[in-house]
Amino acid sequence: MGFGLxxxxxxxxxxxxxxxFRASQRSAHVSGIVYGYSQFITNVCFAVLYYSGTVFMLEFxxxxxxxxxxxxxxxxxxxYGAG
Numbered sequence: 539m540g541f542g543l544x545x546x547x548x549x550x551x552x553x554x555x556x557x558x559f560r561a562s563q564r565s566a567h568v569s570g571i572v573y574g575y576s577q578f579i580t581n582v583c584f585a586v587l588y589y590s591g592t593v594f595m596l597e598f599x600x601x602x603x604x605x606x607x608x609x610x611x612x613x614x615x616x617x618y619g620a621g
Contacts, residue, residue, distance in 0.1 A: 587613070 591606035 584610075584614075 587610045588606075591610060595601050595603065595606060
């Protein structure tokens with residue numbers, strides 16, 4: 539009895555999974571957009587800090603590139619640690 543029902547059971551199971559699949563697909567898109575936005579903001583913060591570090595290096599000649607990188611990474615690690 540069970541050997542002949544495989545195609546019909548498979549079709550029925552596929553139709554039952556369509557609704558949860560579409561709901562999870564929408565949720566996955568929203569999660570991906572939010573994650574992409576958070577990564578964008580993080581990279582923009584890095585870009586602003588690197589730019590301002592370059593401006594400070596050009597304005598104050600006693601600041602080296604190593605000092606700028608140490609300051610930037612310590613600010614970011616502190617911000618990540620704070621949450």
